[in-house]
Amino acid sequence: MRTHAGTSQSHPSGRLSRLLEAAAALFARWGFDKTSVDDIAREAGISKGGVYLEFPTKEALFKAVVHREFARYAEDWLRRFEADPGAWSFARMVQHSIAAVNANPLVKALVTRDQRIYGNFLQRDPELLGLAVSMRTELFGQMQQVGAMREDIAAPVIAYLVSVIGYGLVAGAEMIPEAHRVPFEDALRALGLLLDRGLSPPRAAHKKAARALLIAMVEKLRTALLGKA
Secondary structure, three states, rough: OOOOOOOOOOOOOOHHHHHHHHHHHHHHHHHHOOHHHHHHHHHHHOOOHHHHHHHOHHHHHHHHHHHHHHHHHHHHHHHHHOOOOOOOHHHHHHHHHHHHHOHHHHHHHHHHHHHHOOOOOOOOOOOOHHHHHHHHHHHHHHHHHOOOOOOOOOOHHHHHHHHHHHHHHHHHHHHHHHOOOOOOHHHHHHHHHHHHHHHHHOOOOOHHHHHHHHHHHHHHHHHHHHOOO
16 A cells, blocks of 8 residues: 555555645645644544554655645546537636636635735745646647647747636635636636637547547546645
């Protein structure tokens, strides 16, 4: 049985799952700084010593929770995309990706850099956001190679812009006065249409290849995250 970095003992069946579920719920509710190991142990129904048998520090536990939740986000994104019978489009890619972010409180807090949830953790560990942007860059580069994306803008630039726009859309509800907000679904649809018009080449081709590349990228992201959890 695989053990976590910093520990040498295996865990009884179910204990780790209960621990991660309890920690995720409390971190999402109270944030990293205000959630104690005592709180997590009590919520999980295990001893404080049992928590430390799995993770040497609260920060190590938090990192494992975030990796697991991000892997869940990737699974949700993939499920939404595979369930969509339509052809490949940037609109569908963005719609399903951001909808999956919005459905996961810890991932949404990560994307919006919510200090209440993450405290100064993001300054100490920027790995997750960096992983997402690097894989997005890789995907867009591959899509350019198969003719599914315009080639006159470098893939890293597109990845950066899509990441920043996605961040703004998810965080917008907290920044824009209520009287000026629009429904989240309407904003998603409009953003997707803008990206379709702006990123698709004049004669978009190889939509099946683009769809396969996206699915492979999300699977790669999920595998990488589960390997770190």
